[in-house]
Amino acid sequence: MNKTINTPDLLTRLSQVRALVLDVDGILTDGRLHFTEQGEEHKVFHSRDGHGIKMAQKIGIEVAIISGRASPALRHRAENLGITHCLIGVKDKGAALESLAQTLGISLQAC
Structure with missing residues (x-):
């Protein structure tokens, strides 16, 4: 079923x-954690997410990442995508978002 959502309120x-502020695990990844035998963590990112991020940046939306890990x-990955606000190892994501x-210089509602 293909429904177009274009109500005036939503468009406004x-x-x-x-700004588009994203977590990582389960948002930009599938949520799985991969570790080498040496204990190094590997993450798998999807190219389509990167394309969406680039599209958002192209229309002037600031993209940021806040991750607890x-x-x-x-x-x-953030550097490759030109994401300048990449906050990692964050304990209080709410405070980091504020x-x-x-x-x-934007309201929380604009995020």
Whole structure:
């Protein structure tokens, strides 16, 4: 079933979005954790997510990542996508989101 959602209220609300703030595990990955025998963590990212992020950036939406896990793979992926706000190893994601919104000069509703 293909339904088009284009109510005036939704379109108005979407036009006010200024930032897309994402978690990683289960959002940009499938949620599985892969470890080598040496204990190094590997993450698998989907290219379609990267394409969507690039599309959002192209229309002026600031894309940011807030993750509780510290991961070199994540840092590398963020750099490849041009994501400048990549907060890793965050214990309080709510506080990090509030701080990020303040840094970007936008309301939480615009995230």
